[in-house]
Amino acid sequence: MKLLVTGGAGYIGSVVTEQLLGAGHQVEVLDDLSTGHRDAVLEGAAWHHGSITEAGEILDESFDAVIHLAARSLVGESVAHPERYWHGNIVATLALLDAMRDAGVKRMVFSSTAAVYGDAEAAQITEDLPTAPTNPYGASKLAIDHMLSAEATAHGLAAVSLRYFNVAGASGSLRERHDPETHLIPNVLKAARDDAPHATIFGTDYPTEDGTAVRDYIHVRDLAEAHLAALDYAELSRHAIFNLGTGTGTSVREVIDAVREVTGVNIEAVEQDRRSGDPAVLVASGARAAAELGWRPTRDVRQMVADAWTAGAEHR
């Protein structure tokens, strides 16, 4: 297939691009480099530096699909500057959908997020639970999910939303390089490398086994594989939604222990109060993705830590 990957210079987009090229697809990347890195785009992909609002200048009927990863994705920023999320995620995606409709491109795989579920209390989150995002970032992704449903009904789009849980790990040298970095595993690895004085645990009084928050970490390579399955699965006039996680929860303390084990560094962990809005437990049910996409993640947290550690070490 001939594919446009938006956000292909970012962490997840670069690994998705790598796997699409590996599977023999023709890939073009569109990225404004607001948070991405030009050197993360593999040579086999055609490169377009620009915003997704300019997708109309690239798309034509020769494209089979768009994999839409480009977004602003900082929860804190979205609370402080919601307008950046309405413009950067919702309005910009509307322009992308307009460009796809004009060009006759009928298939989209979209990066949605577990943040659309807010503080869901289920032990495992299924796709039919009510959505109730607690911040503008999650709300902007949910709005796009709604746009895709309506676009499928009205104009025949074949759409798949993939709701990622906590993505981690690396693929060779393709790794997380966010600034600021808000994700746990890269931050604990910074402490292991002495780039940070210690790891921080936000909240030790959650109703979980060890008192720290529990999340569902998914290896970026497993996650990227789901995009290839979703491309095949997408069906005209239908919007499908899948949660992507492992179904297994890992606590903050368990992540820090895994980093200590993999790196051999006895990282200091400093305990602080909970951050407001952080739910105790967020774990995906992988049942629908397994049954319908035939997708099952195979890599565990230790592997995520080991791959991120190795990738980071190469760039010191």
Ligand SMILES: NC(=O)c1ccc[n+]([C@@H]2O[C@H](COP(=O)([O-])OP(=O)(O)OC[C@H]3O[C@@H](n4cnc5c(N)ncnc54)[C@H](O)[C@@H]3O)[C@@H](O)[C@H]2O)c1
């Ligand atoms: N990393 C996670 O754990 C996680 C979890 C849930 C959902 N997601 C979603 O996955 C996607 C990718 O996340 P990531 O961690 O790789 O982030 P990232 O910041 O590394 O990648 C996003 C890319 O999109 C580009 N971009 C942003 N706005 C753009 C625009 N208007 N036009 C063109 N390019 C633009 C950035 O330059 C960057 O290269 C995002 O949509 C994010 O919301 C990520």
